[in-house]
Amino acid sequence: MKKVIEGVYSVQLAAGIVCLAVFLIAVLIQIFSRYLRIPIPWTDDLAVYSFTWSVFMGAAAMVHGKRHFAFTSLGDTLTGIPKHILAILIFSAMGAFALLMVVHGMEAARAFWNHQWISLPQVKMGYTWLCIPIAGATMCLYLVSHIVDEINAIRNLVADQ
Amino acid sequence: MIEIALVILFVGLIAIGVPIAFSLGIVAYTGIALIPALPRVVVFVRMFHGLNSFVLLAVPLFILAANIMNQGKISQKLINFSLSLVGHIRGGLAHANILVSMFFAGVSGSSQADTAGVGKILIPSMEESGYDKETAVGVTAASSTIGSIIPPSIVMVVYAGISNTPVSALFLAGIVPGVLVGLSMMAVVYAVALRKNFPKVDAIDFRKIWQHFKESLPALLTPVIIVGGIVTGFYTATEAAAFACLYALIIGLFVYKTIRLRDLPTILIDTLKLSSLSLFALATASALGQLMAHYQISRIIFDFFSGSALGTGAFVGIIVLFFLFIGTFMDGIPAMILFVPVILPSARALGIDPVHLGIIVTMTLSMGLVTPPYGLCLLIAASISNITIERAFRGTLPYFMVAVATLLLVAFFPDIVLTIPRLLMPSLF
Amino acid sequence: ARESATGGAINLVVAHNQTSTDNPYQFGMVEFKNVLERLSGGSMTVTVHAGTLGTNESELIEQLQLGAVDLVVASPGFMTRIGVPEVNILALLYLFDDFEHWERAVDGDFGREMRDIIAQRTNNDFMIMGYWSAGVRHFYGSRPIVEPTDARGLRIRLQDSPVQQAFWSQVGAIPAQVGWGELYQALQQGTVDAAENDFTNFSLQDHHRTRNGRFISETYHDFTTRLLLANGNRLNRFTPQQQQWIQEAAEAATAKEREVTYRMLDESRSRVIAEGGTVNQVNLPAFRQIALPIQDQFARDNNMTQLLEAVRATR
Ligand code: NA
Numbered sequence: 090m091k092k093v094i095e096g097v098y099s100v101q102l103a104a105g106i107v108c109l110a111v112f113l114i115a116v117l118i119q120i121f122s123r124y125l126r127i128p129i130p131w132t133d134d135l136a137v138y139s140f141t142w143s144v145f146m147g148a149a150a151m152v153h154g155k156r157h158f159a160f161t162s163l164g165d166t167l168t169g170i171p172k173h174i175l176a177i178l179i180f181s182a183m184g185a186f187a188l189l190m191v192v193h194g195m196e197a198a199r200a201f202w203n204h205q206w207i208s209l210p211q212v213k214m215g216y217t218w219l220c221i222p223i224a225g226a227t228m229c230l231y232l233v234s235h236i237v238d239e240i241n242a243i244r245n246l247v248a249d250q
Numbered sequence: 251m252i253e254i255a256l257v258i259l260f261v262g263l264i265a266i267g268v269p270i271a272f273s274l275g276i277v278a279y280t281g282i283a284l285i286p287a288l289p290r291v292v293v294f295v296r297m298f299h300g301l302n303s304f305v306l307l308a309v310p311l312f313i314l315a316a317n318i319m320n321q322g323k324i325s326q327k328l329i330n331f332s333l334s335l336v337g338h339i340r341g342g343l344a345h346a347n348i349l350v351s352m353f354f355a356g357v358s359g360s361s362q363a364d365t366a367g368v369g370k371i372l373i374p375s376m377e378e379s380g381y382d383k384e385t386a387v388g389v390t391a392a393s394s395t396i397g398s399i400i401p402p403s404i405v406m407v408v409y410a411g412i413s414n415t416p417v418s419a420l421f422l423a424g425i426v427p428g429v430l431v432g433l434s435m436m437a438v439v440y441a442v443a444l445r446k447n448f449p450k451v452d453a454i455d456f457r458k459i460w461q462h463f464k465e466s467l468p469a470l471l472t473p474v475i476i477v478g479g480i481v482t483g484f485y486t487a488t489e490a491a492a493f494a495c496l497y498a499l500i501i502g503l504f505v506y507k508t509i510r511l512r513d514l515p516t517i518l519i520d521t522l523k524l525s526s527l528s529l530f531a532l533a534t535a536s537a538l539g540q541l542m543a544h545y546q547i548s549r550i551i552f553d554f555f556s557g558s559a560l561g562t563g564a565f566v567g568i569i570v571l572f573f574l575f576i577g578t579f580m581d582g583i584p585a586m587i588l589f590v591p592v593i594l595p596s597a598r599a600l601g602i603d604p605v606h607l608g609i610i611v612t613m614t615l616s617m618g619l620v621t622p623p624y625g626l627c628l629l630i631a632a633s634i635s636n637i638t639i640e641r642a643f644r645g646t647l648p649y650f651m652v653a654v655a656t657l658l659l660v661a662f663f664p665d666i667v668l669t670i671p672r673l674l675m676p677s678l679f
Numbered sequence: 680a681r682e683s684a685t686g687g688a689i690n691l692v693v694a695h696n697q698t699s700t701d702n703p704y705q706f707g708m709v710e711f712k713n714v715l716e717r718l719s720g721g722s723m724t725v726t727v728h729a730g731t732l733g734t735n736e737s738e739l740i741e742q743l744q745l746g747a748v749d750l751v752v753a754s755p756g757f758m759t760r761i762g763v764p765e766v767n768i769l770a771l772l773y774l775f776d777d778f779e780h781w782e783r784a785v786d787g788d789f790g791r792e793m794r795d796i797i798a799q800r801t802n803n804d805f806m807i808m809g810y811w812s813a814g815v816r817h818f819y820g821s822r823p824i825v826e827p828t829d830a831r832g833l834r835i836r837l838q839d840s841p842v843q844q845a846f847w848s849q850v851g852a853i854p855a856q857v858g859w860g861e862l863y864q865a866l867q868q869g870t871v872d873a874a875e876n877d878f879t880n881f882s883l884q885d886h887h888r889t890r891n892g893r894f895i896s897e898t899y900h901d902f903t904t905r906l907l908l909a910n911g912n913r914l915n916r917f918t919p920q921q922q923q924w925i926q927e928a929a930e931a932a933t934a935k936e937r938e939v940t941y942r943m944l945d946e947s948r949s950r951v952i953a954e955g956g957t958v959n960q961v962n963l964p965a966f967r968q969i970a971l972p973i974q975d976q977f978a979r980d981n982n983m984t985q986l987l988e989a990v991r992a993t994r
C-alpha cells in the first residue's frame with residue numbers, strides 16, 4: 090500500500106514539474122515569437138492550462154508531505170491520544186473537501202468536456218478540467234494513508250498503557 | 251445569520267489546525283450549498299478560473315527565478331557586497347542584513363525566499379559575532395518584508411490582476427516606499443547598536459567594495475532587467491518573470507558556474523512546492539470570493555462608506571488596520587483575492603488612486619509576514635535560530651513599529667508613492 | 680432562479696464581465712431588472728453583477744450552463760469554444776455595412792436562424808434573448824493606414840478569433856498575443872505596433888494617448904455582436920406568464936443597451952479627437968475586398984453559404 094502511494098506521489102510530482110517546465114517554455118516562446126514576428130497563437134492557452142495543472146498537481150503533492158500552511162498552536166499544546174485524534178479530525182476535514190473535488194470536478198469535466206481551446210480547437214477542455222478530480226483523488230489517497238498512520242499510532246499508545 | 255455561522259465555521263476550522271486553503275474551500279462550499287438552487291459545482295469552477303489569469307502566471311516564475319538565484323549562491327555574493335559597504339558602521343552585520351534584503355528584493359518577488367536564503371547565512375554569523383538571538387532573528391525577518399515592496403513583487407502582480415492596474419506602475423511605485431522602510435530600519439539598528447554596543451566588522455576598504463561589486467553585478471542587474479524591460483515595453487510583467495528565470499539560469503550556468511543542469515529538477519520541485527501552496531489557497535479564496543460576490547459585500551461596504559461622513563483618511567486607516575489584522579492569520583495572496591474586490595469600488599469613489607491603494611495593501615500585507623501566529627518570515631527566521639515565536643516577535647517589534655510608521659507616512663502622502671510612476675509613465679495618471 | 684428569503688419572490692441573477700458600471704451592458708441589465716420587477720409586480724426580482732461573478736466570459740458561459748446565473752452577455756468568440764463554430768459568422772469582418780444593416784440582420788430571419796442553431800447545437804443550454812453590441816471596431820496604431828497594404832509588417836494585437844487572425848494575416852500584419860489588461864503598456868512601450876477596438880473601449884483605457892495607439896484609422900471592420908444569453912432549459916421551468924415577462928424585459932434591455940452603445944460611440948469619438956487622437960478614413964472597398972473571400976471560405980467550411988447570402992441580401 091505504502092509503495093503504491095509513494096509511486097503515485099512520484100508520478101504526481103513529476104507531472105507537476107513537467108507542467109511547470111512546459112509553462113515556462115511556452116511563455117518564453119511567446120516572447121521570442123513576437124520579436125521574430127512569427128505568430129504562434131497557442132502559446133497563450135498552453136501557458137495558462139499547464140500552469141493550472143501544475144498548481145493542482147503541486148497542491149495535491151503537498152498534502153502528501155503535510156506542507157499546507159496551517160495553525161499548529163492547538164496541536165502543539167496536545168500530547169498523546171488527543172493529539173492524534175485532532176490530527177484525524179483535520180485530515181478528515183481536508184478529505185471531505187478533496188472528495189468534493191473529485192465529485193464536482195468530474196461533474197465540471199463532464200459538463201464542459203466538449204468545450205475547446207480557442208487557439209487549438211482539437212484540444213478538448215475536458216482534459217484540462219480533469220486536473221481537479223485527479224488532484225482530489227490523490228489528496229484522498231494521501232489523507233487516508235495519514236489517517237491510517239494516526240490510528241496505528243493511537244493503537245500503539247493504547248497497547249503501551 | 252448564515253454569514254455569522256460561516257465566520258464561526260471558518261475561525262473554528264483554522265483554530266483546530268485545518269490548513270488555511272482547505273478552510274477557505276470548506277467555508278465557500280458550505281456557503282454556496284446553503285443558497286438554494288445555486289449549484290455546488292460553482293465552487294470548483296471558480297477555483298479553476300481563479301487561476302486562469304495571465305497575470306498570475308508570474309507568481310511561480312518569480313519564485314523560480316529566486317530559487318535559481320539562491321542555488322547560484324547569489325545571496326552569498328550580495329551579502330559580501332553589502333558587508334563591504336556598511337560593515338564598518340556600528341552594528342555592521344545588522345545593517346548589511348537590511349541592505350542585502352533591499353538588493354535581494356530587486357532579484358526576488360518573494361519575501362520568504364529572502365528570509366530563507368539570507369537568514370540561513372546571516373543569522374548564525376550574527377549570533378557568533380555577539381548579537382543576541384532576538385536581534386538576529388528580528389532584523390532578518392523584518393527586513394525581508396522589503397522583498398514584497400521593492401519590485402519585482404508577487405503580491406503586486408496579484409493585486410494588478412485583481413484591480414486591472416498596470417503592474418509596471420505598481421513596480422515603479424514600490425521603489426521609494428521599499429527603500430524608505432529599509433532606511434528607517436537601518437536607523438533603528440543604529441540606535442540599538444549604540445545602546446547595546448554591537449560590533450563593527452572592519453574598516454572600510456574601497457578595493458574590496460569594488461571587487462564584491464563586480465562579483466554581484468549580474469545579480470544587481472536583475473531588477474534593472476525586470477523593471478526596465480517592463481517599462482520600456484520589451485515584455486509584459488509575466489514575460490519579464492520568465493525572462494528573469496532565463497537570465498538567472500544563464501548566469502548560474504555560465505557566469506558563476508554554480509548551477510549544473512542536473513540541479514534543475516530539484517529547483518523546479520522547490521518552486522512547485524512553494525508556488526502551489528499559495529496558488530491553491532488563492533484558488534479556494536476565489537471560490538469564497540464568489541460567495542461574497544453573491545451576498546454583494548462590496549455593495550454593502552460601498553454604501554457604508556458613501557453614506558457615512560468618513561473621509562479618505564478614515565477609510566485608509568480602516569484598510570490598514572483591517573489588513574494588518576487579516577495578515578496575522580492569512581497569507582497575503584488569498585487575503586487580497588477576498589478583500590481587494592470588496593474595497594476597490596469604495597476606494598475609487600473616494601478618489602484614491604488604485605496604484606496608491608495597491609502599495610498600501612502590499613505594504614500592510616507584507617507586515618503580516620512577521621506578525622504571529624501566522625507570519626511566514628517570522629516562522630522561518632525563528633526556526634533557523636531555534637527560538638520561540640514569542641521571542642522572535644519581541645526581536646522584530648522595533649523594526650515592525652518603524653515599518654508601520656513608514657506605512658502610515660506612505661498611506662497619507664500619496665505623492666511619495668506616485669511621483670516616480672507619474673514621472674516615467676505620465677499617460678497613466 | 681431561486682426563491683429569495685424575503686417573501687417567496689423569485690430572484691434572477693444576471694451578470695456581465697465589465698467591472699465599470701458606466702458601461703452599456705450595465706445600463707441594459709439594469710433596464711432588464713427595472714422592467715421585469717415592474718411587469719411582475721415585484722414577484723420576480725433581479726440581482727445585477729457587474730464583473731463580480733467573473734471578468735472572464737468563458738466562466739460566465741460555464742456558470743450559465745450550470746445554472747448559477749440566469750442571464751449573461753458574451754461575445755460570439757466564446758460560443759465557438761463550446762463547440763458551435765457556426766456562431767463565428769458573427770465575428771466575420773465586413774459582414775455588416777453599418778448598424779442599420781446589422782439590426783436588420785440580427786432582428787430578422789438571420790438572427791432567428793442563429794438563435795435556433797445555437798439552441799439546437801447546445802441542447803437548449805444557450806438561448807439568445809437579444810443581440811447586443813459593443814460598438815464598431817477600428818484599427819489604431821503607430822501610423823495611419825489608408826490602404827490594406829499600409830498595415831504590412833505591423834504587430835497587431837487581436838482577439839483570439841481565427842477569422843480575425845486570418846483577415847489581418849492576409850493584409851500582411853502580424854497577429855500578436857497581449858492580454859487586454861497589458862495592452863496599454865504594450866502600445867505605450869512598443870511591444871506591439873497596433874490594435875483594433877471600438878472608440879469607447881480603447882478610449883476608456885487611454886490607448887489613443889499611447890505612442891503606438893494614437894493614429895486611428897476608421898476601418899469599420901467589425902460591427903460587433905454580443906449575445907444576451909439565457910439557459911433555455913432553466914427558462915422552461917418558469918410559467919408561460921413569467922417567460923413572457925422575461926422576454927419583454929430582455930427586449931427592453933436590448934433596446935436600452937443599443938441606445939447607450941450608439942450614444943457612447945459618438946461621445947467617445949469626439950473625446951478621442953479632443954484628446955489628441957488622429958482619425959482618418961480608409962479605402963473601405965479595398966479592405967472589404969480582402970474580407971469577402973474569407974467570408975466565403977468560412978461559409979463553405981461551415982455549410983452556411985445560404986445564411987451568408989441572406990445576410991448580404993439584407994443590405
Ligand atoms: Na521584490
Ligand code: NA
Pocket residue numbers: 347348350351368389390391393394
Ligand atoms: Na534581511
